Amino acid sequence: MAISFDKAFGVHPHAMLIRSQRAELLASNIANADTPGYKAKDIDFASALKAAKTGQMHGNSMVRTHPEHLSASTNISTNGTKFRVPNQPDTGDGNSVDIQVERNLYTQNAIEYQASLSFMTSKIMGLKKALGGQGA
Numbered sequence: 001m002a003i004s005f006d007k008a009f010g011v012h013p014h015a016m017l018i019r020s021q022r023a024e025l026l027a028s029n030i031a032n033a034d035t036p037g038y039k040a041k042d043i044d045f046a047s048a049l050k051a052a053k054t055g056q057m058h059g060n061s062m063v064r065t066h067p068e069h070l071s072a073s074t075n076i077s078t079n080g081t082k083f084r085v086p087n088q089p090d091t092g093d094g095n096s097v098d099i100q101v102e103r104n105l106y107t108q109n110a111i112e113y114q115a116s117l118s119f120m121t122s123k124i125m126g127l128k129k130a131l132g133g134q135g136a
Contacts, residue, residue, distance in 0.1 A: 048080035
């Protein structure tokens with residue numbers, strides 16, 4: 001009986017990829033907090049995850065030379081990236097980054113990434129135990 005990694009890992013590999021790219025966007029927002037005219041961006045996680053689950057991911061992908069090979073892609077669709085609606089009035093320089101909001105979102109994203117990583121680790125350990133017939 002073949003092991004289906006898609007079924008074993010569920011949505012977590014897609015979620016980790018999206019959270020990784022979201023961390024890059026949030027870090028970019030933090031880095032550009034003092035850049036005049038910079039607009040804060042974020043990923044619509046729900047729509048990006050839905051696109052990832054339905055196989056609508058874009059970017060670099062590997063060529064499958066056999067129908068039973070796993071497919072892989074390295075980027076999520078850029079339609080999930082949107083400008084954030086500012087919570088504060090314009091300070092005059094056109095920058096829409098609220099550094100406190102960005103730091104909080106970055107921390108929350110990191111915690112959620114870590115949760116998915118912990119889940120994946122426990123699943124891998126369980127599969128390893130099942131395949132090896134012994135404890136990890």
